[in-house]
Amino acid sequence: MTPQTLESVIQPDGGIDGYDPQMSEAELLHCYRTMLRVRAFDDVSLKLQRAGRIGFSIPNRGVEATQVGAAAALEKTDWIFPSYRDFGMALYHGISPLAMMHNMYGNAADTTKGRQMPVHFSFTEPIKFFSISSPIGTHIIQAVGCAYAIQQRKEPHVVLSSFGDGGTSSTGFHSGLNFAAVWKSPVVFLCQNNQWAISCPSSQQTASESYAIKAKAYGMPGVKVDGNDLLAVRRSVREAAARARKGGGPTLIEAYTFRMGGHSTSDDPSRYVPKELFQEWEKKDPVLRFERFLKKKKLWSESVRDTYAAEAFEEINAAAKQAEATPHPGLETIFSDVYADVPQHLRRQGQAAFDLARRKGDAAGGDGAFPL
């Protein structure tokens, strides 16, 4: 375990020479299926965005193994402080594509009540998938506070804090890793090094030998793992989590991978990513890699893939249809949840908004009475 050598498990031929992940066939297939569902969700979202049905989405092609491998190392009683490129973790733990699609549409059934941009999910069940924020890095230190509460109550849980290579330059990374190490908090810091921060390559992001080595600045173990190797990611996160649960404190894990597309549906990577890189990493596709492993275990065939993929597309297309058919959030959602109670001045502003909507003949105005 050094911050420099790249840890991997699944060999090119799919072998894992001797390593035993101690996972049932069902678990292995659940991981595989989840990666396919991430891909399907991406594809459907992209189509919807191009068709103008939704405003925005964030593609995950290339990093599925990192997301799912990390999620597979956690218990439902653990916490996830995710970035916007982490919904594979949500899917793995049973959050439904429908719940996610409601968010993509920002409709009345969206858990964020249509207040956030697409992919800014927030879920509490079946696992704590913390409300995603746009500002980069703010959740890294927040995860540490959450973990401190766990310590205080002597609970056996851990907090996974996930962020990108760009996130390591943020304020929250510095305070987060420093506080966690001083407090020996049960946090696993997962840096998903997909080598790009929008158009900024790692060479412009840091001069350090790796991202994992940044752990030395804080006095915690640092590990660099092959992010396209689901089993390797899962193993490193499990080891870090086990150490944390035992009071061993935090770990920084760098998952080395590659973003096989644009930063978001608004981004054109051809402006800055040499296409040779795409060709090179195409060969390292994390899903194909896991398929080779499953095949060796006699768990995979093209028909398995096709069935899973078909099911995934069917479910997600259905989810999109239902989400699209769901109405906008009510006008009152602009004014609720600012505070636990609606104060005087917001009540007045809300009433005015309802009056205006009614006068405009806008259904949102209802009978014009502010309902809160």
Place this chain on the structure above:
Amino acid sequence: MTPQTLESVIQPDGGIDGYDPQMSEAELLHCYRTMLRVRAFDDVSLKLQRAGRIGFSIPNRGVEATQVGAAAALEKTDWIFPSYRDFGMALYHGISPLAMMHNMYGNAADTTKGRQMPVHFSFTEPIKFFSISSPIGTHIIQAVGCAYAIQQRKEPHVVLSSFGDGGTSSTGFHSGLNFAAVWKSPVVFLCQNNQWAISCPSSQQTASESYAIKAKAYGMPGVKVDGNDLLAVRRSVREAAARARKGGGPTLIEAYTFRMGGHSTSDDPSRYVPKELFQEWEKKDPVLRFERFLKKKKLWSESVRDTYAAEAFEEINAAAKQAEATPHPGLETIFSDVYADVPQHLRRQGQAAFDLARRKGDAAGGDGAFPL
């Protein structure tokens, strides 16, 4: 050069086995004399503060060798981005105790026009001693921008950015070291580890093995040097500066020392510093250590010390007298230097202030006409 081993030059007996600092006797004595002047300035300031003549001061006992050793490694054409505990650097480069005393009194002759608290110096001659700010760490990244300008113009200068152990937890430390390493900027980062951030010991500040090792997170060399050893500090800063001038980029130097007193005249260290520590470090006094070295070189005798000390006290007491006799800054200094020109609204507010002062019979109001 590793971030872990403590580099030193001057041995307990004052010997420097074979090391040649390449300094003239005059230079060596100037270093010695400067340390004594720092001490005298501290003592006089403390008396003035206790007597209620000035409001505040920051003691330097214990860290004189770090300040003077670092300053001795710089050229007059270099830049210093200091902390509030660095005025030994100013004295070394020829800034007068009188100029400093004017600041302690915040009078009309203070370069900051009585706007800043005591010890928040700002000088441009004979060396760029950048305006000291209270917020910790903000100047660390500013120093990097200053160095970038030097790179742009291909000048041979370097920037010394000095801060404390507590400063390593600040936002400016993280962005500063990261940007400097990516840009390969000519900056020497000097972390004065005096082991305390007010009452917070290093064990609460970081879990890292040292402060120097934090350099690894940014991909720059890190050095840990004996901060009570003037020659060792000077050597490490000179080496780092030489590398930087050659385009070799930044270095992080940790000077390991001890704050032999309170954080400031407002602080009572007995509340939190075990007195054994003071006793232990008393023995490592940086001035006595340098005296042993000078003695071995036949440059030191008690009479040399006494003469220097007497001169220093005389000069600094005289400076205090003169500063005390200097009037307050004019009322207009509240309104000038907010912008290059005084805008409408400040002109109006200034006039009102002068009118009121005159009506109060306050001299500051002069004839009541706003002079700007």
Place this chain on the structure above:
Amino acid sequence: MANLTLVQAVNDGLKTAMRNDPSVVVFGEDVGPKGGVFLATEGLTKEFGEGRCFDTPLSEDGIVGAAIGMAVNGLKPVCEIQFQDFIFPAFDQIVSEAAKLRYRSGGQYTAPMVIRTPYGGGIRGGLYHSQSGEAYFCHTPGLKVVIPSTPYDAKGLLIASIDDPDPVLFLEPKALYRTLKGEVPEGKYKVDLSTLRTVREGRNVTVFCYGAMVPVCQKAADQAAEKGIECLVVDLRTLLPLDEEGVLEAAKQTGRVVIVHEAPRFCGFGGEISALIAENAIEYMESPIARVTGFDTPFPNTLEHHYMPDDRRVLDAIEHVWSY
């Protein structure tokens, strides 16, 4: 009842809250063994242990960011920022995160927490130990901003803030920490947030103020009374959410208004009070709405007595709006 200074009342409030609720934790720079640079947290580590009152690394971003995470997971963090001037590294965590978490998560996650910090001038602190930044925070929906001006209110408002379900910025007027004493009940009591305090009744001129400006305005009102001008002095106490009805009511009672704060004038809190009145009660105004504030400059050191509003400047304004 004990006769306490304002900072002692804060200390008492913290102890009371910590005794009543084991989930309350206090942390920040030098709040542990040292007891805080103003001794507001003195004795807490001793009584409640290092797990509940402790020092942090030198990072305001870290202090507030960690507090948010603690609050999300069931603790009641009461963190200290050593001087309000040093809160800005945490501005992003306060404005972008703490204030918006409930909203952006549809109420799934919330951050009930208190950020305590001493603010204001009068200690010869210069640019960075004297500022009054309340307006920066009052423009932030989702946040509550509270400023006590008496020992009684300091304890009662602090306990109410700690019990509040939303994030509260609790600004303590350091100039008043030790200058005045007052009766403070033992044990737990609350002063409701978003309520005004009538400091002094009067029919001629309404003076709005808060924090360290309250005694200044009282003094000015006494002097005005000697000249036959009766002032209604109102301590706003909670700036956000503000009791706007109460403010309009008080303004209408006299039709003449003076607003006082230490902070710079431009885009300061006084502007909002004035605008509220100009928008909802202008027909009641018999004279200009005057503001007495710090100047639109950074905070000076040697000349701070010229910078800070004093009874003389407030009295001038009172006479101005009265004689208009």
Place this chain on the structure above:
Amino acid sequence: MANLTLVQAVNDGLKTAMRNDPSVVVFGEDVGPKGGVFLATEGLTKEFGEGRCFDTPLSEDGIVGAAIGMAVNGLKPVCEIQFQDFIFPAFDQIVSEAAKLRYRSGGQYTAPMVIRTPYGGGIRGGLYHSQSGEAYFCHTPGLKVVIPSTPYDAKGLLIASIDDPDPVLFLEPKALYRTLKGEVPEGKYKVDLSTLRTVREGRNVTVFCYGAMVPVCQKAADQAAEKGIECLVVDLRTLLPLDEEGVLEAAKQTGRVVIVHEAPRFCGFGGEISALIAENAIEYMESPIARVTGFDTPFPNTLEHHYMPDDRRVLDAIEHVWSY
């Protein structure tokens, strides 16, 4: 003369400044090869090289902090914050450092620099890609705050800001980046800071606005005109230092005032405008001083069209103050 969009005018302004002054450097996140997420810096790296237009690590604190150091040492930094919503990590560097450096150093060190950033709603950006934070900065002496609303002003004000001896926050209304085109002279020209722009003459009601609200107010004014209400529409352009005399002049001309901005109302910039008038020209006012603003909530996503002031809300306010 070229017919450019507002974002093209910004790009032209940057190129013009860089051609005229080799000390001008442009940097920020994704401003290099990608040309900025809105393409405001497109082509700069190509024309001026990586030394003068380059990407930085993901740290707004670093971007602004480094800019200050560059400015102190003779460069003319023009840095970009990708969205104004992400400027808060740099708040300390802007408010505590850039704005106060000249003052605290007695004029020995200064930070002439420009921070460009797109602000405002209208692109379905939700909480964090829509905010209008001008009021946070306008309460900061030492800083200048500029907001253009036309391509001509965008280039002229940007060049004036780059030439200015003080730090300037240059807020670009992203909603207008591509929605309107205008004539923009080639080469260097300036629009003076701290000057107002009369968008439309009128004797009945004065409407103060800036940025993306200017076209909204123009539309409302046209509708008002059809109803026989003539509006004087004023684009404030520079919020700090504000041309206060000009504002009072415009308010007195009609005696009826409406102030419009996207930002939340409470402690927003509109409050300062209203307070200025209530303090210096209340006797000219024939009706309440109305504000039309975003609500005092975070910025929503799906319902942003209800959140942002539109011509309908502005027209309502105009009619309200007119018929009062």
